[in-house]
Amino acid sequence: MYAPYPENMMESIKKVEASRAARMATEPRRLTAEEKDALLNEFHPDRKPDAFAEIKIGPNKGQKAPLELAKMLHSTSRILNEKIDLSKVDYDVDVLVIGGGGAGSSCAIEAHNAGANVMIVTKLRIGDANTMMAEGGIQAADKENDSPVQHYLDCFGGGHFDAKPELVKRLVMEAPDAIKWLNELGVEFDKTDDGRMVTTHGGGTSRKRMHAAKDYSGAEIMRTIRDEVINLGIPVVEFTSAVELIKDDKGQVAGAVLLNMETGDYSVAKAKTVVIATGGAGRMHYQGFPTSNHYGATADGLVLGYRAGAALRNQDSIQYHPTGAIYPSQILGALVTEKVRSVGAQLVNANGEAYIHPLETRDVNASGVIRECKEGRGVEVPGGAQGVWLDTPMIEILGGEGTIEKRIPAMFRMYMNYGIDMRKVPIVIYPTLHYQNGGLEIDGDGFTSIPNLLVAGEAAGGIHGTNRLMGNSLLDVIVFGRNAGKQASKKYKEVELGNMNLDHVQSYDAELKAASLETGEVSPLLLPKYARHER
């Protein structure tokens, strides 16, 4: 018999196999609104009070943030004691885009096409970003039985009615055009022979509107728009992080202080408009969770925006993706795309029970996994951690032989790397830190309260309320990235910059001192501290 797992896991698999036929004959029941609330309250990591701290200074003073984020907000600027000569300007542009992921790249393309002098600075290489990793797909209401209004309802309700209506409106109304734009740039969406988009459900969708490019949806989008950025000749300064915004004496944003990640040298970028597109925060490892995010996801944009006076929104709402890899250890935290459930796999506990509908919203499903493990129905993996099964062999039974390799090749490859054939055996999962639901607050046009400062993508808050649906983030990145590019290139024409300064960094520090905050750390974090040093 094929046995890629230790004995205790193989024993449990027997129960999963025994119940499979019966499970496939019935769809697990959907939870009622009350049942969902109860489950979330008891088991969702966001509802754990001691994992949050009060923010002591700044626009969101008195509100909660995850401990690790609060610590960064309460830490000292990296350049507090550096002599940065702002009169020596290294780059002078109309639009400065911070972050070369999906939002930053689509923003730069639109700004360039509108005639602006635009530049991207990015911490690693362009495309070393969460966007590159998105697997499952991108939502848009473009089928006959669907409409932007239906999409609005799913997004707003799925986000617990906490989103800003004007942002949800832009998201859903511009969604079909975003798909069309990508398709015309050459993104290969899954289509049938007559050109119809192949669309599926995602957690919390009421219509099948998930468009995909196999399970490399984000990679296909990112590599295409990256190629376009290069073709257009847009300057991209790689291995360079923004560490602080620069303002002028009129209180407008005026650029950013940049750090060369390799040499440690600082430089100055002057800009009439600045777009923060720095993405998420998975590498902050809130509550010690492993993460699906890329190496540079450290909430930098939130920290530097906040220090310049921009407010946060829903900063205490984090998305734990229900299905992160928990075994083998080499892929701990890696995402197992929701698409695995979209194409048929059920969540099954150690006893072989499909204890929940696999396509509840992510927060509900994550809470469900945590409940099963806490209440003794989890599967123990080597090392002592627990998870539940994702019954992948169902996919081949439902969709026919070859479905896994065709529809979720990246997942198949990831597990085969370690000798686990998910066509034959289920895989074991546990929630992974996945997405920052909140971020810097923006208005309907993408602007913050600081003049000429915009935010796009995962760094922005308010679009998804307190829970984002699968496929709405890639969408948000394209819709709000493009929008930021268009808005910034309209705006810069009217901007007259005054004298540049870093006074806000000094005054923030004075506030820290007045509140007796001393964390002993500097922020933003830039990179997680993974290197082990023996002494």
Next chain:
Amino acid sequence: MEKMVNVYFFGKKYSVPASLTIMTAMEYAGYTLKRGCGCRHGFCGACATIYRIKGQNELKTCLACSTQVEEGMYIASIPFFPTDKRVYEIKDLKPNQQVMMELYPEIYSCIGCNACTKACTQSLNVMQYIAYAQRGEFEKCAEESFDCVSCGCCSVRCPAGISHPMVGLLARRLNGKYIAPEAEHLTKRVEEINNGEFDSMIEQIMQKPITEMKELYNTREIEK
């Protein structure tokens, strides 16, 4: 005790837990990675690596984030490789054989050694997708190269100096834009939205009080 293995980073020996990937083993050894590390989960191609197991003849290529360490590995990361991307305006191209001849003429110097395929970290049939590109069969080239993460390991090994990932990328863009049939329902929906057909409905739903939204949401019909 954890099982340990000896590996050599740039020729220097380190003892590391056998369960680690090359990437986490480097961190275990004390490296703070700046280059050669992006997604950490096999999607971005930042971590191209070349290694030889001591005593074996074969040079292997891999992704450091997705490869477990082995005893006696001599490891060098490839933090950057000068692949040569040609610049074009996608909207001015036509999806015919001519395009490749103009933009990537070196693909016609392929000597069929298959080193690219052997080097591919994604187990793609790289030589085959280059052959499709030569013949202007972009749909097939796109399909065969689809899972490429642009790590460049194939190009490192190619005697003809071909930039394989760039060739695949061009084929996919041509296929996505020109060859795959248009999604008519998409074009139609974009027109409807531009004509303002959903404007009043979306304004209405935006105005609704939360209690009503909750009712609507909780009772919405879900497509089977």
